[in-house]
Amino acid sequence: MPKIIPHAPLEKTTGFCNRIAHTDSAHFYYGIKKPIKKSINTVLVTIGLKKPKAILISSATEQFSYEGNFVNEDGEIVALADFKGKTLFVNVWATWCPYCGEELPDINMLHEKFRDKDELVFLTISVDKKFEKTLQYMQDKSYSFPVVHAVDGLNVSLGSSTLPITLIISPSGQIVFFQKGKYYFGTEGFENLLLRASN
Numbered sequence: 711m712p713k714i715i716p717h718a719p720l721e722k723t724t725g726f727c728n729r730i731a732h733t734d735s736a737h738f739y740y741g742i743k744k745p746i747k748k749s750i751n752t753v754l755v756t757i758g759l760k761k762p763k764a765i766l767i768s769s770a771t772e773q774f775s776y777e778g779n780f781v782n783e784d785g786e787i788v789a790l791a792d793f794k795g796k797t798l799f800v801n802v803w804a805t806w807c808p809y810c811g812e813e814l815p816d817i818n819m820l821h822e823k824f825r826d827k828d829e830l831v832f833l834t835i836s837v838d839k840k841f842e843k844t845l846q847y848m849q850d851k852s853y854s855f856p857v858v859h860a861v862d863g864l865n866v867s868l869g870s871s872t873l874p875i876t877l878i879i880s881p882s883g884q885i886v887f888f889q890k891g892k893y894y895f896g897t898e899g900f901e902n903l904l905l906r907a908s909n
Contacts, residue, residue, distance in 0.1 A: 774798075774879045775867040780835060780858035783845055788858050790865070793831055797908035798879040801834045802860075802868055805847045809892040810874040814853060816896040820904070821855040829881070830908040835860050835868065878907050 776790040801817055803810035821832045834857045836844040841859040848857060868875065870890055878887035886907050894900075 772885050774877070774883050774885050775865045776883070778865040778868075779862060781841070781861050782856070782858050783841075788833075793833070793879075794883065795881050796831045797829055797881055797904070798877075799830070799832045799904065800868065800877045800879065802837060802864065802870065802873065802875045803834060804837050804873055805843055806838070807873045813874060813892050813895060814851070816894060818851075818853045818855050820895055820901070823901075824904065825854075827908060830904065832856055833858065835864070837864070837873070878904065880907050 776794055778790050780788045780790075782788050799817075799820070801813075803814070805811070817832070817834065824830050825832075832855050834855055836857055837860050838844045841861075844857060844859065863869075867877070867885070872890045874892065876887070876889045876893060876895075877885055880886050887903060
């Protein structure tokens with residue numbers, strides 16, 4: 711059975727995001743930094759000189775785990791298993807993570823554009839310690855995409871050493887796109903990737 715990885719309180723530190731995650735036997739310190747190479751690649755994608763790529767993970771782990779539950783803004787349980795058979799866009803983020811905040815406008819734009827496609831579901835997962843902070847942030851930014859709270863942690867498909875993390879899961883449960891760190895989603899290439907995954 712896939713292991714659920716509970717998350718500890720998350721902290722904000724100058725210059726980069728820190729994440730402390732617990733496993734059964736150890737504590738791990740995670741940091742997000744902004745390499746120059748990634749910044750250059752991001753600019754090239756933005757101005758159209760480079761096309762975004764679908765990053766496929768190894769065949770041993772490319773099947774998505776639907777194990778796990780979250781809580782939505784109404785306090786209702788949201789089960790990952792409910793999204794089987796749909797194309798699922800997943801983004802894991804936190805309000806204190808600056809790189810998360812930089813890509814959320816593109817995610818909101820995509821959600822607005824494709825919200826009427828029943829076969830394509832957007833799910834963002836907040837790892838903030840307090841969900842009220844997430845909801846206030848969403849309201850302040852006028853974001854409309856769905857957000858849930860990782861009150862019980864993240865499963866092995868979603869657990870990551872960095873934030874943000876983004877996945878596209880096909881209706882058959884395969885991870886067809888996997889991105890650690892900030893990404894520009896507001897491109898024609900990425901929109902086409904979403905459409906191909908949902909057809």
